[in-house]
Amino acid sequence: MDGESETSKFAPVAERGVSGKRRRPSGEAPPLPRKLGVSGKLWVGFAAISFAIAVLVVAYASLGHRFDRWNSLFLQRLIALRAGWLNHAMVQVDAVLSSRWTVGVLRLGTMVALVLLRRWRHLLVFLASVVIVEALAYQLSIFVASPRPDGVRIIGSWEGPSFPSPPVAALAVTLVGIVYSLLPPGRPRSRGKWVVGGILLLFAFARLYEAVDHPTDILSGLILGVGIPVVAFRVFTPNDVFPVTYQRGRAAHLDVSGRRGEAIRKAVREQLGLTILEVKPVGLDGSGGSTPLRIRVAARNEDPERFIFAKLYAKSHVRADRSYKFGRAILYGALEDEAPFQSVRRFVEYEDYTLLLLHYLGLPTPTPYGFVEITPEREYMIVMEFFDGAMEIGGAVIDDEVIDEGLLLVRRLWDAGLAHRDIKPANLMVRDGKLLLIDVFFVQVRPSPWRQAVDLANMMLVLALRTDAQRVYRHALKFFSDQEIGEAFAATRGVASPTQLRAALKRDSRDLLSEFRGLAPDRSPVAIQRWSVRRLVLGLSVLVVSGLVVLLVIGNWRVVV
Amino acid sequence: MRCRQLQAGLVPAVAAILLLPACRESSYPQVACQENSRQNLLHLVAQAVPSATLLPCIERLKTGWSYGGSEIRPGFVHFWLDSDRIGVDAVDVTMTGACNVAGETPLPSDEHDAGIRLFEEPIGQHRTVTVHHYVFTGGCVTVLSSFTRQAAPSIYAQAATLLGFSPRSEHVNDVRDETGLSLCGAGAPPCPG
Numbered sequence: 128m129d130g131e132s133e134t135s136k137f138a139p140v141a142e143r144g145v146s147g148k149r150r151r152p153s154g155e156a157p158p159l160p161r162k163l164g165v166s167g168k169l170w171v172g173f174a175a176i177s178f179a180i181a182v183l184v185v186a187y188a189s190l191g192h193r194f195d196r197w198n199s200l201f202l203q204r205l206i207a208l209r210a211g212w213l214n215h216a217m218v219q220v221d222a223v224l225s226s227r228w229t230v231g232v233l234r235l236g237t238m239v240a241l242v243l244l245r246r247w248r249h250l251l252v253f254l255a256s257v258v259i260v261e262a263l264a265y266q267l268s269i270f271v272a273s274p275r276p277d278g279v280r281i282i283g284s285w286e287g288p289s290f291p292s293p294p295v296a297a298l299a300v301t302l303v304g305i306v307y308s309l310l311p312p313g314r315p316r317s318r319g320k321w322v323v324g325g326i327l328l329l330f331a332f333a334r335l336y337e338a339v340d341h342p343t344d345i346l347s348g349l350i351l352g353v354g355i356p357v358v359a360f361r362v363f364t365p366n367d368v369f370p371v372t373y374q375r376g377r378a379a380h381l382d383v384s385g386r387r388g389e390a391i392r393k394a395v396r397e398q399l400g401l402t403i404l405e406v407k408p409v410g411l412d413g414s415g416g417s418t419p420l421r422i423r424v425a426a427r428n429e430d431p432e433r434f435i436f437a438k439l440y441a442k443s444h445v446r447a448d449r450s451y452k453f454g455r456a457i458l459y460g461a462l463e464d465e466a467p468f469q470s471v472r473r474f475v476e477y478e479d480y481t482l483l484l485l486h487y488l489g490l491p492t493p494t495p496y497g498f499v500e501i502t503p504e505r506e507y508m509i510v511m512e513f514f515d516g517a518m519e520i521g522g523a524v525i526d527d528e529v530i531d532e533g534l535l536l537v538r539r540l541w542d543a544g545l546a547h548r549d550i551k552p553a554n555l556m557v558r559d560g561k562l563l564l565i566d567v568f569f570v571q572v573r574p575s576p577w578r579q580a581v582d583l584a585n586m587m588l589v590l591a592l593r594t595d596a597q598r599v600y601r602h603a604l605k606f607f608s609d610q611e612i613g614e615a616f617a618a619t620r621g622v623a624s625p626t627q628l629r630a631a632l633k634r635d636s637r638d639l640l641s642e643f644r645g646l647a648p649d650r651s652p653v654a655i656q657r658w659s660v661r662r663l664v665l666g667l668s669v670l671v672v673s674g675l676v677v678l679l680v681i682g683n684w685r686v687v688v
Numbered sequence: 689m690r691c692r693q694l695q696a697g698l699v700p701a702v703a704a705i706l707l708l709p710a711c712r713e714s715s716y717p718q719v720a721c722q723e724n725s726r727q728n729l730l731h732l733v734a735q736a737v738p739s740a741t742l743l744p745c746i747e748r749l750k751t752g753w754s755y756g757g758s759e760i761r762p763g764f765v766h767f768w769l770d771s772d773r774i775g776v777d778a779v780d781v782t783m784t785g786a787c788n789v790a791g792e793t794p795l796p797s798d799e800h801d802a803g804i805r806l807f808e809e810p811i812g813q814h815r816t817v818t819v820h821h822y823v824f825t826g827g828c829v830t831v832l833s834s835f836t837r838q839a840a841p842s843i844y845a846q847a848a849t850l851l852g853f854s855p856r857s858e859h860v861n862d863v864r865d866e867t868g869l870s871l872c873g874a875g876a877p878p879c880p881g
Contacts, residue, residue: 188866192867195867195869196867196868199867199869206881209881269718272718272729272732274732274735275735277735277867277869277870277871277872278867278869278872278879279872279879279880279881280872280881281735281762281872282881284761284762285762286759286760286761287732287758287759287760287761288729
């Protein structure tokens with residue numbers, strides 16, 4: 128379906144706004160609606176039916192007896208297949224697949240893999256699914272207290288009531304958890320599902336063949352063991368937000384192909400009136416907090432075909448920001464404003480505000496085009512000018528003019544009562560000998576003097592990486608006093624510089640920081656540790672909660688493995 | 689918004705679920721002699737030891753006693769009772785197909801008419817517990833009480849009335865009448881397969 132026909136399908140002509148923009152009417156789905164998926168809904172439905180049947184069977188004994196008869200009739204026909212060699216094989220299959228050792232090794236292996244891959248969210252969902260399925264299967268079996276099949280000889284081993292089949296539920300939740308937490312979506316996961324389906328089918332057949340479970344026991348065990356992890360993984364670790372991938376790249380980056388790619392096109396067309404021709408992720412290495420995109424848009428009115436720049440934000444970025452600030456609050460105290468953003472909307476609104484502010488002040492930053500809604504309260508994309516033809520400062524020619532522009536930029540930020548807070552090579556571009564500043568998300572109005580001083584030192588370090596300390600220092604004296612430069616280098620240590628800048632300094636054979644400190648007047652270092660009751664309470668709370676989690680895991684280890 | 693609520697609920701839900709396994713034991717008596725509901729586990733008990741002509745069960749629980757839990761698998765039935773005075777697992781009942789009572793003291797039994805012979809392990813073997821064996825056709829029930837007649841006479845007297853026996857034949861008949869199926873084992877026609 129092409130974009131135009133899709134728009135016209137939803138939007139009568141009278142509904143169109145100016146510039147081809149369109150307001151989404153009440154009740155219409157957003158560009159990327161949240162979906163549980165057909166199979167997810169099916170599993171929820173199956174689980175509800177299964178639970179209703181269990182309650183009815185307990186409440187109406189005659190219904191239970193009818194189920195017993197149907198079940199036994201099925202098993203009596205199945206045991207007609209019994210033969211010596213097959214009996215042995217099926218007992219072995221059941222013994223291996225229902226063994227707590229097998230399930231325990233699989234679960235432990237999965238947990239170790241998820242820890243090594245640092246896929247914490249998948250690990251939590253996996254653990255929760257396992258514990259929920261085990262607990263539900265156990266409680267339901269106690270509640271229904273179904274006996275083993277009557278009227279046929281049982282040739283396998285069993286334990287406790289049969290409905291729902293606990294070994295089937297245990298193996299199913301484990302295998303499905305492995306598929307959803309370790310296999311990337313697409314062909315690997317699809318193949319994994321077939322393999323798991325085959326294993327579960329064989330296991331179910333073996334248990335029916337042995338007559339240790341009724342068909343309804345197996346069915347309900349599968350509904351619990353498959354349905355719960357499928358729904359849990361889809362709700363809490365959706366593929367497009369928490370992709371399982373083994374390719375290099377930061378977890379914060381979202382996949383912009385497929386359904387999300389279509390949603391981005393639709394959102395930009397309807398909300399900004401621009402037609403997207405191409406979407407390409409760019410600069411992923413230098414960006415950990417969002418998914419930066421270079422978008423080619425079609426010509427419109429006087430505007431030619433051109434590139435625009437966009438940053439896609441999802442809830443995962445809000446969480447990452449929250450964790451980052453929480454960690455900083457514990458490690459350094461209230462060094463800066465460590466209050467986290469409460470939603471993606473606030474996140475993107477703030478960046479939109481800083482872009483507008485810097486643009487208004489005439490600083491060389493991208494022209495803001497606003498932001499679009501992809502999924503309400505979950506995903507937004509901020510759109511701005513793309514500095515076509517610009518080169519990252521690390522690869523550009525740095526002349527005296529560029530040095531002056533960089534230093535003047537910091538001076539103007541100071542004068543406006545602002546700090547950029549993320550001065551690093553990836554955020555400084557050069558085009559036609561002019562310095563440009565990008566990524567203004569961290570900009571703070573009325574920051575601490577410490578932070579403003581750090582901005583100056585970081586800018587001087589970036590400029591010196593491509594030139595030398597003496598030259599940059601000499602230029603800096605045009606805009607800053609000796610004391611101000613001394614303060615900047617007294618404030619800049621460790622965490623004060625962005626990771627990319629620290630790495631670049633480490634790679635450089637010179638000790639630029641010491642060289643600058645040698646040039647500037649002596650000044651005692653500015654302390655970055657801030658002690659407060661809040662910091663102590665936070666630190667202690669983290670210790671206590673970690674201890675409790677460890678105790679809980681140890682206490683319930685037997686259930687999980 | 690919906691997701692935020694879900695996520696907010698995730699932490700306590702996981703905590704609650706992590707704590708759930710601590711309550712793995714059932715809290716209502718599922719091996720009651722009088723209870724004839726579908727939730728009664730005596731049918732499963734009969735399947736576990738198909739040779740047993742009698743099934744151990746719990747008579748009405750007196751004040752201070754509660755059902756602890758059960759563990760049932762082929763050839764082995766185990767359930768236990770807790771007491772507010774003695775503690776958990778105050779009376780531990782196990783049924784197997786047979787047991788060795790050589791050297792034990794035969795005791796007179798109220799259930800003698802039902803074909804049960806009662807034996808007590810010599811006190812010298814266990815100073816703080818009492819072990820009784822109820823032997824009958826196709827089965828043996830071992831009752832381990834965490835007290836002795838001398839140490840807790842009133843508890844001992846109460847405990848003596850807690851255990852009952854349900855004839856397997858009654859369950860065979862019930863299953864046949866209700867489902868038309870055979871409860872495989874003693875007193876029922878042989879099962880196919």
